[in-house]
Amino acid sequence: MNRLSRLSSAVALAAMMATTAVPAFTAPAQAATLSGGFDVGPGGFQGNFNPLAATGGFTWLSVYFEPLVTYDEKLQKVTGVLASSYEVSPDQLTYTFKLTDAKWHDGKPFTAKDAKFTMELAKNAKTGSVLAARLSAVASVEAKDDKTLVIKLSGPSASLMDTLTKVMMLPEHALSQIAPDQLAKNSWWSTSPIGTGPFKFTKYVTDQYVELAANTDYRGGKPALERIINRYFANPAAAIAALRAGEIQFTYVDSNDLTAFKNNKDFRIIEGDSFVVNYLGFNHDSPIWKDIKVRQAVMYAINRDAIIQSLYGGAAKPANCAYVADQVVPKGVETYAYNPEKAKQLLKEAGWDQINGNKPITLLTYYTTPLAANVMAAVQAMLAQVGINVTPRAVDTPTYNSIVLNPTPDTAQFQMVYAGLQNGPDPGSINVGLNEKQIPPAGPNVARVRMPQLTAALDAALGETDAAKRDLRYQDVCKVMNSQLPWGPLWVANRYGIASSKLKNFVWTPAPGGGPYQAYPEKWAIAE
Amino acid sequence: MLSYSLRRLLIGVGMLLALSVLIFVLLRLTPGDPIDAYIDPNVPMSPSDLAELRVTLGLDQPLPLQYLAWLQQASVGNLGYSIQRPDQPVLGLVLSRVGPTVLLMGTAIAISIIAGIATGMISAVRRNSMADLSFSALAVTGISSPPFLSALVGLYLFSVYFNWLPSGGMLTPGREFSIGDLLHHLILPAMLLAIAQTALIMRYMRASMLEVLNQDYVRTARAKGVYEFWVITKHALRNALLPVITLIGSTIGLAIGGAIFIESVFNWPGMGLLMVNAVENRDYPVIMGSTLVIGACVIIVNLLTDLAYAVVDPRIKVG
Numbered sequence: 001m002n003r004l005s006r007l008s009s010a011v012a013l014a015a016m017m018a019t020t021a022v023p024a025f026t027a028p029a030q031a032a033t034l035s036g037g038f039d040v041g042p043g044g045f046q047g048n049f050n051p052l053a054a055t056g057g058f059t060w061l062s063v064y065f066e067p068l069v070t071y072d073e074k075l076q077k078v079t080g081v082l083a084s085s086y087e088v089s090p091d092q093l094t095y096t097f098k099l100t101d102a103k104w105h106d107g108k109p110f111t112a113k114d115a116k117f118t119m120e121l122a123k124n125a126k127t128g129s130v131l132a133a134r135l136s137a138v139a140s141v142e143a144k145d146d147k148t149l150v151i152k153l154s155g156p157s158a159s160l161m162d163t164l165t166k167v168m169m170l171p172e173h174a175l176s177q178i179a180p181d182q183l184a185k186n187s188w189w190s191t192s193p194i195g196t197g198p199f200k201f202t203k204y205v206t207d208q209y210v211e212l213a214a215n216t217d218y219r220g221g222k223p224a225l226e227r228i229i230n231r232y233f234a235n236p237a238a239a240i241a242a243l244r245a246g247e248i249q250f251t252y253v254d255s256n257d258l259t260a261f262k263n264n265k266d267f268r269i270i271e272g273d274s275f276v277v278n279y280l281g282f283n284h285d286s287p288i289w290k291d292i293k294v295r296q297a298v299m300y301a302i303n304r305d306a307i308i309q310s311l312y313g314g315a316a317k318p319a320n321c322a323y324v325a326d327q328v329v330p331k332g333v334e335t336y337a338y339n340p341e342k343a344k345q346l347l348k349e350a351g352w353d354q355i356n357g358n359k360p361i362t363l364l365t366y367y368t369t370p371l372a373a374n375v376m377a378a379v380q381a382m383l384a385q386v387g388i389n390v391t392p393r394a395v396d397t398p399t400y401n402s403i404v405l406n407p408t409p410d411t412a413q414f415q416m417v418y419a420g421l422q423n424g425p426d427p428g429s430i431n432v433g434l435n436e437k438q439i440p441p442a443g444p445n446v447a448r449v450r451m452p453q454l455t456a457a458l459d460a461a462l463g464e465t466d467a468a469k470r471d472l473r474y475q476d477v478c479k480v481m482n483s484q485l486p487w488g489p490l491w492v493a494n495r496y497g498i499a500s501s502k503l504k505n506f507v508w509t510p511a512p513g514g515g516p517y518q519a520y521p522e523k524w525a526i527a528e
Numbered sequence: 529m530l531s532y533s534l535r536r537l538l539i540g541v542g543m544l545l546a547l548s549v550l551i552f553v554l555l556r557l558t559p560g561d562p563i564d565a566y567i568d569p570n571v572p573m574s575p576s577d578l579a580e581l582r583v584t585l586g587l588d589q590p591l592p593l594q595y596l597a598w599l600q601q602a603s604v605g606n607l608g609y610s611i612q613r614p615d616q617p618v619l620g621l622v623l624s625r626v627g628p629t630v631l632l633m634g635t636a637i638a639i640s641i642i643a644g645i646a647t648g649m650i651s652a653v654r655r656n657s658m659a660d661l662s663f664s665a666l667a668v669t670g671i672s673s674p675p676f677l678s679a680l681v682g683l684y685l686f687s688v689y690f691n692w693l694p695s696g697g698m699l700t701p702g703r704e705f706s707i708g709d710l711l712h713h714l715i716l717p718a719m720l721l722a723i724a725q726t727a728l729i730m731r732y733m734r735a736s737m738l739e740v741l742n743q744d745y746v747r748t749a750r751a752k753g754v755y756e757f758w759v760i761t762k763h764a765l766r767n768a769l770l771p772v773i774t775l776i777g778s779t780i781g782l783a784i785g786g787a788i789f790i791e792s793v794f795n796w797p798g799m800g801l802l803m804v805n806a807v808e809n810r811d812y813p814v815i816m817g818s819t820l821v822i823g824a825c826v827i828i829v830n831l832l833t834d835l836a837y838a839v840v841d842p843r844i845k846v847g
Contacts, residue, residue, distance in 0.1 A: 033702060035702075042570070050614075128581070133577050205797075207805070208697055208795070209701040211701065211702055232795065238793065245694070396560070397565055398809075400569060402564045438574065441574070442574060444573060446572070512571060513568070513571060
C-alpha cells in the first residue's frame with residue numbers, strides 16, 4: 001500500500017468515527033439537571049471558589065454555602081438563613097444570633113463554633129479576606145453555646161448586617177488545620193468544599209464548569225433538581241449562543257441583547273434593578289470643574305431621557321443624585337432637564353473659554369461593552385454641542401484601577417470618568433466613593449470629592465442607628481449631591497437574565513456581586 | 529545530526545531566557561497589576577487595603593528581585609501559584625492545557641495539510657479548470673476572512689441556527705467521557721481554525737507544483753511513458769512539498785495566534801483561553817509560565833521542521 005492510499009484510508013476512518021459518534025449526543029440531556037451561566041455578567045466571578053475572597057459570584061456560591069443572614073428576593077430586608085433569629089442590644093453594640101439546626105454536607109452538625117471560626121477568618125486579612133476592612137467594627141465573637149453566637153462591636157455599625165450577608169459559613173472541622181495565610185492557596189476550595197446549602201459540590205472541570213449534586217438531607221427538604229451545572233463562558237455573547245442552542249437554561253444578558261428573546265415563548269426575561277448608579281465623575285483635582293456652573297452645564301447639556309429611550313430601550317431610571325429609590329430621594333430636587341441653551345449660558349457665565357475652552361478632556365471608563373461605547377459617543381456629541389470637548393477612552397479594569405486609585409494620579413489622564421458605583425441595597429455603599437475621608441490612598445473616592453457638607457451628611461447617615469431616621473439622613477445626602485454636583489449623576493439601569501420557560505420556581509435577581517439573596521435553589525425544577 | 533540538535537536546543541534555552549526577561553518587563557510596563565484586576569470598580573476597595581494584598585503577593589519588591597526570585601524557582605520547575613486562582617500551581621495549570629491545545633491545533637493542522645495539499649495539487653494539475661478556479665476563489669476567501677469573523681459566523685450557523693454542533697466547551701458537562709463527545713465538540717473549532725492555513729497551504733502547493741511540473745525531469749518521466757499518476761505523486765509531489773513544509777513549520781506561530789482566538793470564542797480549555805484570562809486579570813505567574821511553554825513549543829517545532837527537511841530532501845544535510 002503506498003503512502004497516499006494509507007493516508008486516505010486514515011482520513012476515511014476518522015470521518016467514519018466522527019459520523020458514527022454523532023448520534024450518541026442527540027439523546028436529551030438528563031432530566032432534573034439545570035445548566036446555567038451563573039457567573040456570567042457583572043455579578044459573576046468565574047473561577048473563584050473562596051467566599052472569603054469573593055468580590056462577586058454570590059449567586060452561585062450561595063447554592064452550596066450559606067450565610068447567617070441574607071437579603072430577601074427583592075433585596076429590601078435582611079432575613080435569617082443559618083440564624084433562625086437575632087437580637088440587637090439597645091446600645092447597638094451586641095448582636096445575638098440563635099442558630100438553626102443544620103448539617104454540613106459531610107453530616108457533621110453546624111454549630112456556633114463554626115460561625116465563630118468563620119467570623120475570625122473573615123476578619124483576618126492574612127486569609128486574603130476581602131471582608132476584613134468591613135468587619136473592623138467587630139470587637140469580639142463568642143460562641144455562648146452550640147446554638148448561640150454573640151458578636152460585640154466597638155461602635156454602632158449600620159452596615160454590619162449587610163456585610164454579614166456575604167460571610168458564608170465555613171466548617172471548622174475541615175479548615176482549622178490550615179494556617180490562615182495558607183488558606184487561600186489550599187485546593188480544598190475547588191476540590192472538596194463542604195457547606196450547608198441545598199446542593200453539594202461534586203466537581204470542577206477547570207475553566208469549563210462546576211457541578212453540584214442535590215443534598216438530599218437538606219433541612220429545607222430534598223431539592224427538586226438532581227444536579228446543577230454552572231458553565232463558564234468567556235463573555236455574555238458566548239453564553240447567549242449556548243442558551244439559544246438549548247445547552248443551558250439560564251444566563252445573564254446585556255440589555256442590548258434582549259431583542260432576540262422578547263415575545264419568545266421559550267424564554268422568560270427576568271428584570272431587576274442593577275443597584276449601580278452611573279455617573280460622570282469630575283476629577284476635583286483638575287481646576288476645570290471648580291466652578292459649579294460648569295458642572296451644572298454638563299448636566300443640562302446631556303439629554304438623559306433620549307439616551308435612556310434610544311440606547312437602554314427605556315430600561316433605566318434617570319438619577320439626580322446617587323439614588324433613585326423613592327424613600328431616599330427627597331421631593332423637589334432639581335431634575336436637570338435637557339436644556340442646551342441654559343448649558344451654554346452657564347458656561348459663558350463661568351468663563352469656560354478661559355477655563356478650558358476647546359481643549360480635549362479625557363473621559364475615562366472601564367466599561368467596554370457596545371452599549372457603553374454608544375453612551376460615550378452620545379455624551380461626547382451632546383457635550384460638544386455646548387462647547388465641551390471630551391475624548392472617550394475605554395480601558396480594561398486593571399488599567400482603570402491603576403490610573404484612578406493611584407495616590408498621585410496624572411490628572412491629564414482622567415479629567416473625567418464614566419463609571420458606576422453600587423448604591424444599594426444598603427444606601428451607605430456610596431460613602432466610599434464620595435466621602436472626603438475616602439480619597440486615595442485611604443479609600444476609593446476616585447473623583448477626589450472634597451465637599452465638607454457632603455461628608456458631614458454621609459457621616460450623619462452612616463452613624464444613624466435609628467432605622468426610621470436613616471432614610472431621612474440619606475435624603476439629606478441626596479439633596480447635597482443634587483445641588484453641589486460632586487458628580488454628574490446619570491441613571492440607574494436595569495439588568496437582565498434569561499431563563500428557559502422550562503424552569504419552574506427559579507428565583508434570580510441581578511443583585512450587585514450576585515447577591516446573596518433568598519433564591520431557594522431547593523425548589524428550582526425543570527420540566528421535561 | 530545529534531550534535532546539531534543539541535546545539536540548537538542550547539540556543540533554544542538561551543532564547544527562552546531572553547523571552548522570559550522580555551515578557552517580565554513588558555508585563556510590568558502594562559498598566560494595572562493583579563490586584564487592580566481583582567477590584568470591581570462598582571464595588572471599590574481602598575488603595576490601602578489593596579497595598580496589603582500586594583505585600584502578601586510580593587508585588588511590592590523591586591523588579592529585578594522579583595524576576596530573580598521567579599527565575600530561581602522556575603529553574604527548579606516551580607512556576608509559582610496563579611494569582612487569580614491561588615489554589616492552583618501554574619505548572620499544573622499550564623500542563624493541563626497543553627493537551628487540549630495540541631489536540632485542537634493538531635487536528636486543525638492535519639485538516640489543513642490534507643485539504644491544502646490535495647486541493648493545491650488538483651488545482652495545479654487541472655490548471656484553469658472549474659476545480660482550479662473554485663479552489664483558488666475559496667482560498668482567497670479563506671486567507672482574507674479574519675478569524676473573528678469566521679469563528680462567529682461558524683458559531684452562529686452550526687450551533688445556534690442549525691443546532692448541529694455544541695457552541696463551546698470540550699466535553700458535555702455532567703456526562704461521562706467519550707471519544708465521540710470529544711470529537712463532536714472538536715470538529716467545529718478545528719475546522720474554523722484550519723481555514724486560513726488550508727488556504728495558505730493550497731496557494732503555496734499550487735504554485736510550487738506548477739513550477740515542478742515544468743521541470744525537465746518531469747518531462748523526461750512522461751517521455752519515458754510513466755503513468756501520469758506516478759509522475760505526479762512520485763516525481764512532482766515530493767519535490768513540490770519542500771517549500772510547503774517550510775511554510776507549515778513557520779505558520780505554527782500563526783496557528784497558535786488563531787488558536788488563542790478560537791479557544792476564547794469556543795471556551796476550549798487550552799493554552800489560549802488560559803492566556804487570555806490571565807492577561808485580562810494580569811495573572812503574572814500564569815502569563816510567564818504559559819509564554820515559556822509556548823516559546824519552547826515553537827522552538828522545538830522549528831527544530832523538527834529543519835530535521836524533516838533533511839528527511840524529505842536527501843540533498844540537504846543538517847550540521
